[in-house]
Amino acid sequence: MELRYGLNPQQQPAGAVPVETGPGSGAGPLRVLNGAPSYINLLDALGGWQLVREAAGALGRPAAASFKHVSPAGAALAGPVEADTAARYGLGSAAPGPLTSAYIRARDADPRSSYGDLAAVSHPVDDELAALLGGLVCDGIVAPGYTPGAVAALSRKRRGRFLVLEADPGYVPPPTDTREEYGLRLTQARDDVAIGYDLLTDVVCGDLPRAAADDLLLGLVVVRHTQSNSVCYVRDGVTVGIGAGQQSRVDCTRLAGRKTHTWWMRRHPAVRAMEFDSAVRRQDRVNWQVRCAEGDLTPYEVEALREVLVGPPPSAVLLPDGGERKAWLDRLSGVAFASDGALPFEDNVEHAARYGVRWIAEPGGSIRSGRVARACERQGMTLVRTGLRLFRH
The missing domain is CATH 3.40.140.20 (AICAR transformylase, duplication domain)
Known part of the structure; x- marks a missing residue:
């Protein structure tokens, strides 16, 4: 598989070759359905897929992860989604399906870090999750399957560059991990x-x-x-x-x-009640809510926040040592x-x-x-x- 580039754009050419582990293993652990992956895209996809597959297997529930730079920004099992969180993601009053709920919960764990993530889910992607991803800044997804409608919808995202990867649930990795670093080849038994x-x-x-x-x-x-x-x-x-x-x-x-x-703190009523000007984009709203929750805005940020809010900032929770903030924590x-x-x-x-x-x-x-x-x-x-x-x- 030819990759767009390595860890950095100047590292070209770059590629990925499946490791033969037995009969029928030549296709490797995943295949590209749409888009062109980079080196980091594949590392995130492989790490994310292993995480959600293992979590779903251990706990018997659909699992999702939001991967960035070879570590998860968030991970979650299927479960209830808070009403204001559902509204922020453009969902209606009906509860989302299990797989969609798992990904929303995973992404909302640290939504600032999840900006431009690679999503990983343990079960086949349905039309509901594909529609949700269509409105988010997300670079790609790895899953064990897709409905035909989901593949078509996702393939239109990012002007056709959205990365859609299909993992093989039956793939058996080799018993030995091998890594080459600065002229040395390191080997170890796989941790299974x-x-x-x-x-x-x-x-x-x-x-x-x-x-x-x-x-x-x-x-x-x-x-x-x-x-x-x-x-x-x-x-x-x-x-x-x-x-x-x-x-x-x-x-x-x-x-x-x-x-x-x-x-x-993002669940404090004052933070949840923040009302933004209609021109403020979703991710900017998320970032402002995170900054308010962190409680250490600079004087410049406080003034900038006033410009994007309808009404005053939630001063009761902005102060890092405020009594209301401590009581909530x-x-x-x-x-x-x-x-x-x-x-x-x-x-x-x-x-x-x-x-x-x-x-x-x-x-x-x-x-x-x-x-x-x-x-x-x-x-x-x-x-x-x-x-x-x-x-x-």
């Missing part, structure tokens, strides 16, 4: 350990209800397909904060925690937290507690694992040790 409820049996402290176990499993699948170090906050089947690619794990915890607070609870590596210090637990975390899953095995467990007990958290590290580089 299944993510399932059997990983959550070592409950060190606290209790683990089924809904929390589901969220922890989704978090573990997500960090498996996120650049390490990585942690993931999950609530009700939605990733509400993902921290990726940080050298320090506590930096991942704090980064993902801030995203979790932003996700929650204190209401956040029921969050699950998954880590791709062992928590090396109890500071991860202390920071996670600030963001409503009630359940933690991590491999264990750190020399300070006892102190991490005592920190969880002190915070009233449940700690589960999986014994499984999930680094991805």
Whole structure:
């Protein structure tokens, strides 16, 4: 397969060649139905497809992911969509179908980062999801199939350049991963350990209800397909904060925690009630809501916000240390937290507690694992040790 370019436009030519893994494997894991992929497009598609396939298999529900730069911006299982979120995506009063709901929930986890994403879904794309994607800034989608109407509709997007990729659910990858880097060929056995409820049996402290176990499993699948170090906050089947690619794990915890607070503040009634001038585009509205939720607008941004709003800005939630803002953030609870590596210090637990975390899953095995467990007990958290590290580089 000839690619438009490599990681950067100056890296030409670029291509992708299927690896023979057995009879009938020559076609590779996916095929292009429309558009011309770049190197990063394929990396996002392959990562996204593996994530949603694994999540749907482990949890028995349709799954979706919004991939950007080889890590998920958001991932979610099918579930309820809030009325104002549905309205923001141009949906009517009827509840969206399971696959559409999964993608809306995944994209809305971090809608600023999802701008120009590559969507991945676990089930065949129907006309409803295709129609939704037609109105969003999205570069492409990977799925195990499409209705004829969905392919036709998506192929018209972006002046015919929208990338439509079909994954082969029956494809079996080779048992060995191979990577060439600066003149060296590195090989390793493929990590094919299944993510399932059997990983959550070592409950060190606290209790683990089924809904929390589901969220922890989704978090573990997500960090498996996120650049390490990585942690993931999950609530009700939605990733509400993902921290990726940080050298320090506590930096991942704090980064993902801030995203979790932003996700929650976007649900504050004052932020939801913001009314924009009709000329303001959807993504600009999203970006303004995110900035208001973050609570640290610059003086220039405050004045710019006044120009696009109908009515005054929601001053009660703009101040980062405002009492109303703190009261709302204190209401956040029921969050699950998954880590791709062992928590090396109890500071991860202390920071996670600030963001409503009630359940933690991590491999264990750190020399300070006892102190991490005592920190969880002190915070009233449940700690589960999986014994499984999930680094991805």
